[in-house]
Amino acid sequence: MKRAILFVLLSTLSLIASEPWPRLQFTEVRAYAWPNDHTTEAVILRGMTLRPGVINKDGALLTPDQTKRLLAAVTGKHREHAVAACHIPHNAFVFYDAAKKPVAFVEVCFGCLSTRVEPRGAADWPDLVSLASIFDELKLPMGDYPDLPAFKEHFKDK
Numbered sequence: 001m002k003r004a005i006l007f008v009l010l011s012t013l014s015l016i017a018s019e020p021w022p023r024l025q026f027t028e029v030r031a032y033a034w035p036n037d038h039t040t041e042a043v044i045l046r047g048m049t050l051r052p053g054v055i056n057k058d059g060a061l062l063t064p065d066q067t068k069r070l071l072a073a074v075t076g077k078h079r080e081h082a083v084a085a086c087h088i089p090h091n092a093f094v095f096y097d098a099a100k101k102p103v104a105f106v107e108v109c110f111g112c113l114s115t116r117v118e119p120r121g122a123a124d125w126p127d128l129v130s131l132a133s134i135f136d137e138l139k140l141p142m143g144d145y146p147d148l149p150a151f152k153e154h155f156k157d158k
Contacts, residue, residue, distance in 0.1 A: 021075045021122045022104035026095040029067045030059025033140040034090045043089045048102035048118070050094075059094065060138040073130035074106055074115070074122040086112045090143035091135055106131070110142040110151055128155060 033055045034043050043051045050057075062070065070093055087109050095104035107116040108131055115126050129152060135141075136148035145151040 021071065021117075022095060022119055023121065024095070024103045024119070025097055026103055027098045028096050029062040029070060030094050030096065031062060031135060031138050031140060032056060032059050032092050032094065033135065033142070036090060036141070036143050038088055040088050040090065042107065042116070043092050044094070044105045044107050044116075044118075048094065048105060050092075056140065060140060062093070062134065062138075066134050066137065069130055070106070070134060073127035073134075074117065077125075087114045087116065088112060088143070089114075089116070091131075091140070093131075093134075108142075110154075111144050113155070 032043070032050060034040065034051060034053055035055065037053075040051065043054075045051055088111060089107045089109040091108040091110065093106040093108075094102050097103050105118055106122070106126075108128070109115070110128065110132060113128060115122075115128075115131075129148075132142055132145070132148050132151045132155075136151075142151055145154065
């Protein structure tokens with residue numbers, strides 16, 4: 001039984017790692033949130049380190065389904081939307097390899113409706129509602145928005 005579970009888990013991770021973006025092997029993805037501070041320019045710093053002050057220092061581990069939805073939200077074609085000239089992120093998804101080293105990230109500013117990703121090659125227009133829904137499921141705030149309904153209200157007219 002344990003072997004069957006391990007096989008399914010490894011198969012799922014292998015499938016996830018073969019997605020068109022980030023084109024790097026990863027074994028897990030974690031979501032992070034920072035307090036609502038309007039002076040932040042980046043929450044993922046050089047070397048893919050986390051900006052100090054993160055609310056959940058260990059990150060919230062995404063399920064395989066959430067990881068699949070995250071990848072779908074940052075790849076492919078999605079609805080274009082207005083983007084503010086600012087980028088004041090409070091959220092990020094970080095992809096880790098088997099050695100727990102960060103290999104990719106998606107930084108999100110829900111207020112400005114913008115993202116920053118590494119490596120390059122993700123969608124020009126990510127599905128921000130899908131990204132917000134993952135943070136909402138993980139019970140993490142999204143800058144000015146405490147939950148998904150509050151973000152959807154902001155986003156619907158953009």
